[in-house]
Amino acid sequence: MTIYDNVLNAEGALIVGAGLAGLFCALKLAPRPVTVLSPKPLGLGASSSWAQGGVAAAVGLGDSAEAHARDTDIAGAGIVDFELAESVAAEAAERIEDLAKWGTPFDRDPDGRFVLSKEAAHSVNRVVRVSGDRAGREIMRALIEEVRNTPSIRIVEGITAVDLARADGRVIGVYARKLGDRYAEPVLIRARATVLAAGGLGGLYAVTTNPPGVRGHAMGMAARAGAIIADSEFVQFHPTAMAVGQDPAPLATEALRGEGAILVNDKGERFMLDEHKDAELAPRDIVARANFRQIQQGRKVFLDTRDALGDRIFNAFPTVTNYCKESGIDPSKDMIPVTPAAHFHMGGVKVDDRGRSSLAGLWVCGEASCTGLHGANRLASNSLLEAVVFGARIAEDISGLEPINKSLPPYLGIEWDEEKGQEAEQLLRNLTAVQQLRHIMTDYVGVERSEEGLKTALREIRELELTARDVTRSYLNMTTSATLVAAAALARTESRGGHYRSDYPDKNPKFKDHTTLTITEALKIRDAC
Numbered sequence: 001m002t003i004y005d006n007v008l009n010a011e012g013a014l015i016v017g018a019g020l021a022g023l024f025c026a027l028k029l030a031p032r033p034v035t036v037l038s039p040k041p042l043g044l045g046a047s048s049s050w051a052q053g054g055v056a057a058a059v060g061l062g063d064s065a066e067a068h069a070r071d072t073d074i075a076g077a078g079i080v081d082f083e084l085a086e087s088v089a090a091e092a093a094e095r096i097e098d099l100a101k102w103g104t105p106f107d108r109d110p111d112g113r114f115v116l117s118k119e120a121a122h123s124v125n126r127v128v129r130v131s132g133d134r135a136g137r138e139i140m141r142a143l144i145e146e147v148r149n150t151p152s153i154r155i156v157e158g159i160t161a162v163d164l165a166r167a168d169g170r171v172i173g174v175y176a177r178k179l180g181d182r183y184a185e186p187v188l189i190r191a192r193a194t195v196l197a198a199g200g201l202g203g204l205y206a207v208t209t210n211p212p213g214v215r216g217h218a219m220g221m222a223a224r225a226g227a228i229i230a231d232s233e234f235v236q237f238h239p240t241a242m243a244v245g246q247d248p249a250p251l252a253t254e255a256l257r258g259e260g261a262i263l264v265n266d267k268g269e270r271f272m273l274d275e276h277k278d279a280e281l282a283p284r285d286i287v288a289r290a291n292f293r294q295i296q297q298g299r300k301v302f303l304d305t306r307d308a309l310g311d312r313i314f315n316a317f318p319t320v321t322n323y324c325k326e327s328g329i330d331p332s333k334d335m336i337p338v339t340p341a342a343h344f345h346m347g348g349v350k351v352d353d354r355g356r357s358s359l360a361g362l363w364v365c366g367e368a369s370c371t372g373l374h375g376a377n378r379l380a381s382n383s384l385l386e387a388v389v390f391g392a393r394i395a396e397d398i399s400g401l402e403p404i405n406k407s408l409p410p411y412l413g414i415e416w417d418e419e420k421g422q423e424a425e426q427l428l429r430n431l432t433a434v435q436q437l438r439h440i441m442t443d444y445v446g447v448e449r450s451e452e453g454l455k456t457a458l459r460e461i462r463e464l465e466l467t468a469r470d471v472t473r474s475y476l477n478m479t480t481s482a483t484l485v486a487a488a489a490l491a492r493t494e495s496r497g498g499h500y501r502s503d504y505p506d507k508n509p510k511f512k513d514h515t516t517l518t519i520t521e522a523l524k525i526r527d528a529c
């Protein structure tokens with residue numbers, strides 16, 4: 001990369017974000033040159049590394065892409081793009097082979113076939129897993145090693161994008177700055193193709209399973225540049241984040257319920273039996289709402305793995321076991337306290353089936369995007385699949401633009417500074433304005449919403465933007481995303497999938513389409529409140 005007056009030139013493509021979507025796309029682009037921006041050292045700060053369950057893929061005997069798409073469609077509550085879902089499901093086997101080729105040690109039986117887990121709302125066992133519940137960690141470990149050994153990929157750690165750069169009607173790169181230097185003048189990083197892979201927005205909520213840096217920056221940045229946003233109201237709340245006083249809340253994977261773990265309240269009642277025919281394996285939104293209501297009524301909710309798993313939990317679910325240990329819980333003897341937490345964003349920057357956004361020069365993949373796959377509610381373990389499928393499609397789409405065979409120096413001169421990085425993280429946790437925003441989202445734009453609450457949220461977010469003393473572009477990206485979620489939620493006067501309105505508890509056929517919104521439209525809704 002060359003530096004002229006605060007302008008850096010990324011030869012070839014620029015990928016913003018180094019989770020599974022970004023790294024997979026970079027590897028698929030090889031040997032074409034690509035620069036990948038990661039605020040933290042590779043692997044840290046990405047939801048991908050925390051994934052427990054695995055990747056949904058119709059690779060089992062008797063399973064099919066059509067059956068996978070059908071389950072995706074049912075979970076998505078009427079607004080999944082079925083053809084797209086079928087095509088994504090059909091590409092799963094190839095992408096899993098890519099991951100295996102790059103070193104992911106998938107769990108296999110003695111005959112070499114994938115071990116497949118069952119997760120909620122899948123009609124068959126369909127989730128390929130790695131070392132029990134360590135899918136994300138192991139997949140990312142393997143990809144990071146591969147990326148570091150690929151000379152065409154240049155990784156820049158310790159840098160965060162704050163704005164998209166545009167010229168002549170197209171996106172020409174991003175403005176970025178060192179993590180922690182909140183008031184530093186951003187540097188323009190120019191590229192021939194920009195891929196936004198900077199994750200979802202769970203961290204905008206006070207109770208979340210997402211890493212602290214995943215706070216809607218990608219969607220906010222794209223919206224402020226004029227991109228069309230789709231389905232922003234649809235946020236998935238995971239029913240069983242561990243209620244152990246940690247931020248973010250550690251996750252107790254759904255696969256535990258797949259193995260027979262049950263939910264009980266502090267009176268010992270197994271309340272899910274009255275809520276849904278599939279009890280604990282009902283779609284996530286239904287289980288999350290049931291837990292939420294128990295808690296609203298002053299009850300505590302627990303995940304009981306003792307009869308279903310006993311001591312087997314230690315080997316089968318090492319990640320959950322470690323989280324329990326850290327909180328003094330022995331899951332073979334004790335029940336695990338749980339709560340719903342913001343977990344996944346079905347909406348995002350609207351893209352077509354090649355990952356192209358509405359802005360020329362900008363592709364978006366992973367949780368930052370809205371491909372139409374998830375509809376109103378994501379089917380468990382479909383997001384890692386979407387990240388790899390669209391990472392590959394985007395690489396193919398932009399390949400024609402790039403000159404081949406350039407080997408890039410791996411180092412730009414911006415180094416990860418552990419001390420500064422930790423300071424920045426602490427700062428982000430403590431900033432009053434950020435915490436206020438997160439509480440507004442959990443209180444008014446959470447598991448249950450209403451007109452009154454959503455209007456309050458929009459007014460309070462506007463107030464925060466006007467008065468927060470430490471408003472930076474990064475904060476503006478967060479408030480922009482928060483505004484888009486709340487405005488779309490206010491406009492959708494029905495309940496569907498992850499979006500539940502207590503004042504409109506039923507589904508309304510009038511709303512069977514995707515929501516599309518620009519920031520201008522969202523601000524109009526906000527300013528009318």
Ligand SMILES: Cc1cc2nc3c(=O)[nH]c(=O)nc-3n(C[C@H](O)[C@H](O)[C@H](O)COP(=O)(O)OP(=O)(O)OC[C@H]3O[C@@H](n4cnc5c(N)ncnc54)[C@H](O)[C@@H]3O)c2cc1C
Pocket residue numbers: 016017018019020021022037038039040044045046047048049050051052053054055056135136159160161162197198199200209210211213214217218251343344365366367368380381382383384385387
């Ligand atoms: C606890 C947990 C468990 C999960 N389990 C599963 C599962 O079993 N199966 C499944 O399919 N899905 C699961 N999910 C969801 C899934 O992990 C995510 O949807 C997926 O990993 C998103 O990948 P991504 O690459 O889009 O984003 P991420 O992995 O979140 O990566 C985003 C990247 O962008 C970077 N970034 C953020 N902001 C900026 C910026 N401004 N500039 C530059 N870079 C930026 C981040 O640092 C990070 O490197 C889980 C999620 C969580 C939180």
